[in-house]
Amino acid sequence: MSSATHRLSFWRLVIAAIVAIAVASGGMFAYQAWASTQAAPAPDPWFAAYVDVTATPSYEFESATSESGKEVMLSFIVAATDDACTPTWGTAYTMDEAAVSLDLDRRIARLQQQGGDVAVSFGGLLNDELATGCTDHDALVAAYNSVLDRYASTTIDLDIEGENLSDTAAGERRAAAIASLQQSRRAAGDDLAVWLTLPAATFGLTEDGTTAVAQMLDAGVDVSGVNIMTMNFGQSLADGETSGEASIRSLQETHRQLGVLYEQAGIELTDATLWTKLGATPMIGQNDVEAEVFTMKDAVTLNEFALEKGAGRMSMWSLNRDTTCGPNYADVTRVSDSCSGVAQGDLFFADVLAEGFDGHVASSAKTITTEEPADPSDFVDDPATSPYPIWKEDASYLAGTKIVWHRSVYQAKWWTRGDLPDNPVLNAWETPWTLVGPVLEGESPVEVPTLPEGTYPNWDGTSIYEEDDRVLFDGVPYEAKWWTQGDSPAAFSSDPDGSPWVPLTSDDIKAIADTTTSDESTTLAPASTEH
Incomplete structure (x- = not known):
């Protein structure tokens, strides 16, 4: 020993x-x-x-x-x-x-x-x-x-x-x-x-x-x-x-x-x-x-x-x-x-x-190892029962982003694009992904917090936006990182680095909702994840 x-x-x-x-x-x-x-x-x-x-x-x-x-x-x-x-x-x-x-x-x-x-x-x-x-x-x-x-x-x-x-x-x-x-x-x-x-x-x-x-x-x-x-x-x-x-x-x-x-x-x-x-x-x-x-x-x-x-x-x-x-x-x-x-x-x-x-x-000592082939259905991801988006090879992911792949939840350790979440590497530092755990029975997509209509202008493809301008897109608030016109906030999910927009965090949204009004109409509501 x-x-x-x-x-x-x-x-x-x-x-x-x-x-x-x-x-x-x-x-x-x-x-x-x-x-x-x-x-x-x-x-x-x-x-x-x-x-x-x-x-x-x-x-x-x-x-x-x-x-x-x-x-x-x-x-x-x-x-x-x-x-x-x-x-x-x-x-x-x-x-x-x-x-x-x-x-x-x-x-x-x-x-x-x-x-x-x-x-x-x-x-x-x-x-x-x-x-x-x-x-x-x-x-x-x-x-x-x-x-x-x-x-x-x-x-x-x-x-x-x-x-x-x-x-x-x-x-x-x-x-x-x-x-x-x-x-x-x-x-x-x-x-x-x-x-x-x-x-x-x-x-x-x-x-x-x-x-x-x-x-x-x-x-x-x-x-x-x-x-x-x-x-x-x-x-x-x-x-x-x-x-x-x-x-x-x-x-x-x-x-x-x-x-x-x-x-x-x-x-x-x-x-x-x-x-x-x-x-x-x-x-x-x-x-x-x-x-x-x-x-x-x-x-x-x-x-x-x-x-x-x-x-x-x-x-x-x-x-x-x-x-x-x-x-x-x-x-x-x-x-x-x-x-x-x-x-x-x-x-x-x-x-x-x-x-x-x-x-x-x-x-x-009597136990003999028996191979256990995986059921192919274990590798099929259903968006309706996945708490996070399904991993895509051509999408970019920032540090902290969670995705679903092969019925498991992974979190990005750093920016990544095209790196297979379950790539079989022997050392953890060889992959940008951390396995968080399996998708659980009865899960559904995580609700995206939103703000009430009128909190910020709705995004308009013809309008010009300067750095730090804020808009709503399907109720979700986004902030401009630089000057932009015609770039939809929906592109953030597939290209967060290239998108001029970044969604506000849940904490930011809650703080905005708490400070703007105490009316029941300001309570956060789930937004559709389909853009």
Whole structure:
């Protein structure tokens, strides 16, 4: 676990063509594949906190007293310093040595006797993940396989960060080995879930992170999910933003990125399914960035958001640290391996974060990703049920303008023209549009506030208007930006920069109505949006 700061697809074109056919035929379109292809039910979301196996003092995960500690993510399996294809626990113990020195096998068996379970995490920040140094494909597959067999784990967690993440060749070796491993185990009737645990900022995954996901998908790995490290946000943290709020922003951006990555891989998944493929791992209490602290309130915030969205997994770093530091630990701003650095009272982060995550690691490993082709009707926008105008390729949009595209509302971040609102870009700064949310059931066009007849002259195509002159057009007040004659205010919606007219804001209209008269006739009335 890190404790340090760290192509339009073919199917998109196919969908566009299908939508065009559907519209051309008046919307009467039937294609059984859209209805018959159904994804398997999503497993219940699960919680498994990380346990640092080699940390001192040793954490007794086998003595869990609450349900939140019954399933754990043991970390980290890494390459031996003298043989890159030999798995070890933190380079300190081979699996046989851990069985003797740490009594690890017996402790795992004891946890399983009590209804618990373990999964194994490979990698971390400090040492080489197996694929970084092991260049022989068969030996690498055998190394992963030996760990899963030893601990009877159905889930492999690849915590890839630091130099392990930036090594592209290692990423390709890792993806090829995991694809072979998953295919062979599934062919033998065994489950294998593959989770990627990756560093993230509030803008989502880094470029190396998105590359790691793409490598897995390109290799044919059925990726169960991406678990992001919602910690140590550093400079991407906004002023005044809490760790809980930053974690939510990071999840939202990673969800968008994950949709793009699957789209680029030619795999269509719904937003809901993509959320089941997301997990979050905060660093509880004091983070490595001194100013960042993940509090109990942040834990509640993150848990509620993740449950609302249907995230598939919740973890934390780490169970070793889930306790208030003792009086002898003088500087709580310095990260400890054995306490959180915050006053927890009688509460445990594990209990708060695990609330509602009632599934199990083993049962979730049975899930196989099933493609979910989109219904073409989801891409047809109806002006009568859209709160804002439908996006047009030849129209210009000022910053703050809201439009509807493919049944979703977008808002312009800056002036834009011809930029597709749902263009699949991996980084948010590559698009001028922000996805606000879906068009809701029962919505209709937003009413445009107007002023009563006579407040200003009605626009006349033969009249000359100077800068700052005001007119009414279908009751909507406009102000001239410069000298004009014959230019209709209606042109503003399609060319706001080129139009000499700009509509007054809602606040301006209300202020004018309030100050001109108190008569009931001055109340604002909705205007037709058809010019």
